[in-house]
Amino acid sequence: MKELTQKQIFNYLFNNGIENFIGVPDSTMKYFIEHGFKKNKILITTREEEAIGIAVGMSLSQSNSLVFMQNAGFANSLSTITSLVQLYKIPIIFLIGWRGFLKNDAPEHTKIGKIQPKLLQTLSLQSKIINEKNWKASCNWALKLIKEKKPCTLILKRDFVD
Amino acid sequence: MIRKEAIAIVVEKIGNQPIISANGFISRDLLEVCDKNSNFYMIGSMGLASSIGLGVALKKIKKKIFVFDGDGNVLMNLGSLVTIGITKPKNLIHIVFDNSSHESTGGQPTATNKIQLSKIAKSTNYKVFQAKTKNQLAKTFQKIKLIPGPIMVIVKIKKGGVVSKRINIEPIEIKDRFMDSLKK
Numbered sequence: 001m002k003e004l005t006q007k008q009i010f011n012y013l014f015n016n017g018i019e020n021f022i023g024v025p026d027s028t029m030k031y032f033i034e035h036g037f038k039k040n041k042i043l044i045t046t047r048e049e050e051a052i053g054i055a056v057g058m059s060l061s062q063s064n065s066l067v068f069m070q071n072a073g074f075a076n077s078l079s080t081i082t083s084l085v086q087l088y089k090i091p092i093i094f095l096i097g098w099r100g101f102l103k104n105d106a107p108e109h110t111k112i113g114k115i116q117p118k119l120l121q122t123l124s125l126q127s128k129i130i131n132e133k134n135w136k137a138s139c140n141w142a143l144k145l146i147k148e149k150k151p152c153t154l155i156l157k158r159d160f161v162d
Numbered sequence: 163m164i165r166k167e168a169i170a171i172v173v174e175k176i177g178n179q180p181i182i183s184a185n186g187f188i189s190r191d192l193l194e195v196c197d198k199n200s201n202f203y204m205i206g207s208m209g210l211a212s213s214i215g216l217g218v219a220l221k222k223i224k225k226k227i228f229v230f231d232g233d234g235n236v237l238m239n240l241g242s243l244v245t246i247g248i249t250k251p252k253n254l255i256h257i258v259f260d261n262s263s264h265e266s267t268g269g270q271p272t273a274t275n276k277i278q279l280s281k282i283a284k285s286t287n288y289k290v291f292q293a294k295t296k297n298q299l300a301k302t303f304q305k306i307k308l309i310p311g312p313i314m315v316i317v318k319i320k321k322g323g324v325v326s327k328r329i330n331i332e333p334i335e336i337k338d339r340f341m342d343s344l345k346k
Contacts, residue, residue, distance in 0.1 A: 043249070045213075046241025053210035054245070057182070057217020060202065060341055083206025088337045 001156060005132050006031035012139050013066060014041065017146075018093065020058050022051040023068035028097030028158045033068065048073035049080040052092065059090050064146055068095040071116045072109070081123060081151075091146040094125075094153040101157045120153060127153035163296055164323030165259050166191045169230070171296055172257060172317075175303040176228055180218060180344060183230035184211040186266030188259060190326035192230060200343040203329045203336050209238030212246065212256055219251035219311075222344060226253050233260040233274040240282065247286030252310040256288070261321045269321060280316055288314040 010021075010032050021036045022043045036042040045051040048069045055065035069077070074096050085092060099105055100113015120127045126145065130138040138154055145152040165187065173181075173196045180200045183189040189203040204211050215229035236243075236258055246254065262275040280290045289309060293299035299317055306313050329336075 043245070045245050047239075049207070049210060050213045050239060050241050050245060053207065053213025053239075053242070054217040054220075056210075057214040057219070058221050059217075060214070060337065061218050061221035061344055062341070063221045080207050080210065084204070084210065087206060088333045090337075 001028075001132060001159075003031040005135055007035045009130070009135050009139060010035045010039075012136065013093070013143070014039070016139070016143050017064055018066050018143075019063045020055065020065035021068065022054050022065055023095075024048050024051065024070070024073050026068065026070035026073075026097035026099075027162075028070070028099070028156050029068060029095060032095070048077045052077055052080045052085060055092050056084055056088070056090050059092065064091065066093040066095055068097075070097045071099055072112055074116070075112050075119065078119070078123065081125065085151050086123070086125075089149055090151060091149045092151045093142045093146060094151065095156065096153055097156050097158055099158045102159065105158065116155075125151060125153055127155055130154045130156055163294075163299070163317075163319055165261065165265075165319045166195060166324055166326065167296065168259055168299060168317050168319050170195045171299050172228075172230075172303070175300070176226075178343075179226050179228060180222075180340070181228045181230055182211045182215040182218065184208070184232050184235040186232065187326065188230050188232050189329055193329055193331075194326040197331075198343075199339040202340040203331070205329050205333065209235050209242070211235060212239060212242040215254060215256070216242065216246050216249065216251060218344070219254040220249060223251075223253055225344070226255060227251075229254070229256045231256060231258045232265075233258060233262060233272045233279070234264045236279065237272055237274070243283060243286040243288070246312050247288065250287060251312055254311045254313070255306065256312065256314045258314060258316045259319050260316050261319045263321050265321060280314075283314040288312045290314045290316065292316045292318065294318045
């Protein structure tokens with residue numbers, strides 16, 4: 001996704017009540033994170049589960065968070081999502097970079113990338129793939145779910161190979 | 163000192179201030195010793211009590227936030243100490259009830275009798291205190307009253323003791339009443 005769009009997504013979410021951006025970096029959303037750093041709004045954690053825990057604490061304090069990660073990190077987080085986020089019905093927006101979407105991505109991403117949509121489905125975690133065209137509508141959809149106190153996921157496809 | 167006795171001493175010292183308690187026997191003991199709206203019983207997601215506590219502490223800077231953790235829980239999320247160390251919440255007090263075992267799952271050993279958790283915590287910018295007796299524990303709470311966090315209190319407890327009942331409050335209710343208590 002273009003640099004400008006990633007910045008616009010950050011600004012849009014920030015201006016609409018998402019106060020905290022916590023997670024583990026992924027190159028797919030590099031510009032989103034860079035832009036957040038310039039605004040002093042990014043907290044990088046050591047693992048994804050930790051980021052989710054912090055976001056839960058902030059949500060309990062009435063402050064909404066987005067948690068960013070790569071899909072491999074999402075797989076790390078499955079138990080935290082079921083036994084914390086979903087169990088206590090905590091509203092969090094997950095922004096997940098989808099490696100392994102392209103068939104010629106690096107080999108470590110192939111298997112987990114292939115089952116990413118199925119993982120979301122199995123967890124019954126609502127999701128949308130966010131792109132250049134639908135980003136604003138997708139953000140509005142996520143913000144609406146947050147207001148309804150539901151967690152949701154925005155997926156950013158890794159559509160390039162470096 | 164067994165865990166439930168240690169928890170009773172600590173709870174008496176901290177009154178109605180928020181507590182995030184780790185899964186397993188720690189939350190169960192806390193429920194029996196002193197159930198209150200400002201207790202957040204984390205019944206799953208082992209390891210994350212300190213992360214949840216950090217999130218609350220960073221947002222509720224006028225309140226002192228207490229984390230009731232176990233040695234197994236801390237070892238499962240040592241990265242959390244790093245993030246607490248870089249964010250340095252002055253209002254976070256991390257209490258580790260340490261019996262060097264995974265008591266909730268049958269008493270299997272953890273590594274806290276072979277490594278020094280206090281050194282790990284010190285290297286991540288915590289101020290660390292240790293208590294082995296009831297008297298030391300009570301005195302520690304006098305000492306830390308005016309010291310800015312992050313603070314870790316390692317409470318050495320004996321393995322064994324009573325088994326408290328399971329958490330019998332619905333997770334949503336635990337959340338709602340905890341959130342209400344934070345507003346006050």
